[in-house]
Amino acid sequence: MDLPTSTPGPYAPAMTDVLRRGRASLAFSFFAQGVAFALLVTRIPAIQDRYGVSDALLPVFLAAVPILAGVGSVATGRLVKRVPPSRVLRWSQPVVFLALLGVAAGDRMVALALALGAFGLAVGALDASMNMLGVSLQRSYGRSIMLSFHAAYSLGGILGASLAWAGAHWDLALFVSYLPVVVVLLPAAFAGSRWYADGEPAAAVREEAAQGSAAGVGFKVLLPLCLVMTIAYIGDSTVSNWSAKYLQDVLGSSEQLATVPYAVYMVTTLLGRSLGDFGVRRFGAVAVVRGGTVVAAGGFAVVAVAPGAWSGMLGFTLVGLGLCVLVPQTFAAAGRLFPGASDAAVARLNVFNYVGFLVGSPLVGALGDAWSYRGAMLVPMVLVLVTLVYARSFDAQPDRYGGGHERPRTADVGRGSNGL
Numbered sequence: 020m021d022l023p024t025s026t027p028g029p030y031a032p033a034m035t036d037v038l039r040r041g042r043a044s045l046a047f048s049f050f051a052q053g054v055a056f057a058l059l060v061t062r063i064p065a066i067q068d069r070y071g072v073s074d075a076l077l078p079v080f081l082a083a084v085p086i087l088a089g090v091g092s093v094a095t096g097r098l099v100k101r102v103p104p105s106r107v108l109r110w111s112q113p114v115v116f117l118a119l120l121g122v123a124a125g126d127r128m129v130a131l132a133l134a135l136g137a138f139g140l141a142v143g144a145l146d147a148s149m150n151m152l153g154v155s156l157q158r159s160y161g162r163s164i165m166l167s168f169h170a171a172y173s174l175g176g177i178l179g180a181s182l183a184w185a186g187a188h189w190d191l192a193l194f195v196s197y198l199p200v201v202v203v204l205l206p207a208a209f210a211g212s213r214w215y216a217d218g219e220p221a222a223a224v225r226e227e228a229a230q231g232s233a234a235g236v237g238f239k240v241l242l243p244l245c246l247v248m249t250i251a252y253i254g255d256s257t258v259s260n261w262s263a264k265y266l267q268d269v270l271g272s273s274e275q276l277a278t279v280p281y282a283v284y285m286v287t288t289l290l291g292r293s294l295g296d297f298g299v300r301r302f303g304a305v306a307v308v309r310g311g312t313v314v315a316a317g318g319f320a321v322v323a324v325a326p327g328a329w330s331g332m333l334g335f336t337l338v339g340l341g342l343c344v345l346v347p348q349t350f351a352a353a354g355r356l357f358p359g360a361s362d363a364a365v366a367r368l369n370v371f372n373y374v375g376f377l378v379g380s381p382l383v384g385a386l387g388d389a390w391s392y393r394g395a396m397l398v399p400m401v402l403v404l405v406t407l408v409y410a411r412s413f414d415a416q417p418d419r420y421g422g423g424h425e426r427p428r429t430a431d432v433g434r435g436s437n438g439l
Contacts, residue, residue: 044215
């Protein structure tokens with residue numbers, strides 16, 4: 020990978036190695052987190068049976084995870100003022116894996132509560148710190164690479180869901196299903212953490228941060244991106260929680276076919292994110308966000324009017340292809356809006372990930388019960404279209420140093436978390 024041309028010649032190879040290792044190790048962390056999260060959420064019925072959690076109590080446990088994740092994200096925003104995000108990521112990822120094992124190993128309700136609590140707090144710190152490093156690395160590269168990290172997360176989610184299916188198919192105990200994954204991924208992620216690259220802002224940006232820009236991450240400026248993040252996760256949780264029920268109960272599919280839409284959704288998410296960075300480089304973030312918004316809204320419209328299961332599946336596929344670009348580009352836009360305080364902006368923005376997750380599923384369920392599930396699918400469609408109003412927030416902001424795009428900052432690659 021080429022470094023910005025402004026990099027001094029004698030140092031270019033070393034800095035290229037720092038960038039390459041930093042990008043690869045961070046991508047692996049995104050991948051590992053995708054595996055861990057999918058293993059948890061796709062085995063919820065087995066977890067419920069193991070601990071005897073009632074249907075009435077289950078939503079309380081499920082809601083606690085994103086709420087605590089929001090707390091973890093806010094705490095990370097404060098913590099990174101004292102320690103680098105790489106250190107937060109290095110130690111929060113093992114906690115996620117150990118908490119996953121805790122969920123599988125316990126046999127009393129209090130053990131489940133403690134394990135899920137630890138999982139939620141660690142996930143919030145992990146999500147925030149991963150995206151902080153992603154924004155910093157993108158600034159170092161001087162071009163869009165953020166979608167590639169989220170593509171790695173999608174790939175991990177597909178693998179985790181596949182492993183969970185295998186565990187359920189062969190009726191494996193949760194601990195037996197989770198242990199090999201943790202034994203492989205935890206040490207690999209921890210070993211790779213020595214190559215995380217914390218971006219060190221260039222002199223002008225450092226000066227801006229020193230003058231208090233971290234305290235000046237105004238919510239009013241960040242609000243459009245917060246709304247887009249919430250909307251994206253409302254759409255995502257609609258697919259993950261309701262696609263199977265919708266196909267089976269509304270469109271009359273078989274139980275086996277009803278499991279397919281979410282798998283296809285994940286695959287198209289991976290595909291869209293794998294190609295998305297090229298689209299951003301070629302057409303710009305605004306065009307990519309607008310295109311993704313239209314495709315996702317069109318997908319929900321197809322779902323709402325679908326005459327049968329296969330057309331409904333096509334709709335959910337379009338939703339995945341459209342939504343997949345919104346979240347990574349929202350984090351990247353926050354980094355551009357607050358170049359001297361991107362860590363604080365990302366931490367605050369990340370909270371709305373969990374807000375959308377908490378709102379989306381109950382909203383669609385309540386509307387489906389009170390009205391109709393076809394009508395309920397029109398609500399995320401309308402909400403997604405709101406993103407068009409705020410699309411200009413994704414533009415490369417003209418910075419005070421001249422130019423309308425991010426300026427390569429070679430000082431960003433001056434050190435890694437291991438002192439490189």
